[in-house]
Amino acid sequence: MKLKSTLIVLSLITAPAFASDQLVSKTREQVRAELAQAMQSGDMLASGESGLTLKQLNPGAYPATASAQAAKSREQVRAELEQAIRTGDILVGGESGAKLNEVMPDRYPVVANASSKTRAQVKSELARAIREGEIVSVGEDARKLNEIYPDRYQAARHAAVAATSGEASQAPRF
Template sequence: MNRSYLTAVTLAVAALSAGQALAADTDAPKTREQVRAELREAQRTGDIVADGETGQKLNELYPNRFPATATAQGTTREQVRAELREAQRTGDIVADGETGQKLNELYPNRYPATATAQGKTREQVRAELREAQRTGDIVAGGESGQKLNELFPKRYPTNASN
């Protein structure tokens, strides 16, 4: 009787703490009914911390008492083999364990060249810089990481007036 009472109290405390943690989500305020539904689901699946020291959940301590969680499908043997063949073909395999260089870096003439994305022209970069200077969309020097238009909003046009 004493052990079952202790277990019931532990579950009740865990349920209350889980309910408060779920209700404390400030990004999207939830209704009382949503919180209760999440609590019921956590109780059903054992997704409630049971041991405060280790942080283990009930479904980790007693996996046979709760439904098994769905696991992501792993890579098949054939997919791994195909990835290996492709890495061998392109030389994307580490050849030197000390430096971490790959075969295609050590012997670039033996492997097909990798496609590189087309960069911006000098004039495009200059145009972007002029626009950023005009709108204050440049990080100010300092530890805050704020942009000039955030520090001095009256000096720069707002997005609505662009």
């Protein structure tokens, strides 16, 4: 099995060399060196259908790369963890992907989200979207109404263009 996975990785490493238009190809020793480096660093694909590298499956068995090393101090990480615990910004156990402050909102302080638009602005945007057919239709295709019924919303589009250009008297009415 290891021979099979080694041959697969070797073929994946050498495939770009054959596919490229470069005049210089890698020698057998260079390919072997790259393979040895990939095996040592854990950059080889693991067996199975996961598509993960050996380093991703077992990160403790391989040395950490410079990009994977944290630039934060231990105290900074602890402070971030304490903040996340206080605010409930930690994932709940299981497969839901929900955070503690979403599952039990009464135990954590409410985070206020400031709205950037007023109610009147939102209402006017909704009215424009309805008028121009920018509303997603009901169904599985996720097309907008103006894509499904272009003839119904063509007049509205012309009216909107005419209103912005000052030619409202020439615009078709419906």
